[in-house]
């Protein structure tokens with residue numbers, strides 16, 4: 103099994119100057135071939151669905167800590183001069199030998215993908231259109247059905263309900279992804295530090311379902327977090343751009 107991803111949409115690692123107030127998030131991280139992650143909007147821009155405090159901790163602490171950990175792990179190794187994507191490629195099939203490095207690299211990459219999978223004033227306000235919507239209709243029946251029966255179950259579940267159910271059913275920390283495999287859209291989940299980066303599989307969108315992603319605003323309430331993000335923050339433009347990108 104070889105790896106063709108995650109080269110898709112990897113231009114979200116380009117800002118070496120992200121700050122919280124006057125405090126550099128990246129002090130102590132050496133300049134290297136791995137670009138520093140950029141948040142494509144202000145840290146308070148996803149409120150009220152994800153608060154400034156939640157994003158500051160998740161991005162400014164957790165994500166940056168993952169990058170620092172990766173730098174420390176690869177220092178002095180054959181991975182020190184490789185790009186993030188290259189490190190994933192080199193370690194994905196050698197997970198016993200390089201498990202810690204793969205996990206750290208995947209965490210850094212996944213979080214960059216996650217931040218770009220969200221944006222303010224999005225979700226149902228800017229639902230999928232065009233080719234992406236046509237694929238959704240073909241592969242999931244339709245995008246969303248808002249009607250429920252007397253038992254509170256979706257009458258005719260479409261993409262949103264299936265995506266929500268997959269995320270809700272995932273045990274433990276992880277990620278829920280919309281991917282395309284052999285021309286067909288699929289919903290998958292991965293566990294804590296795994297990434298959908300195997301041959302022939304292209305991620306279009308993800309939501310972080312680790313507890314640290316929602317415990318500040320939605321303590322022990324994964325379903326409320328999922329509903330809020332799906333309805334209000336999902337960046338369908340990002341998914342559509344990834345769909346167009348060759349890999």
Ligand SMILES: [Fe+2]
Pocket residue numbers: 160164213310312314315
């Ligand atoms: Fe996270």
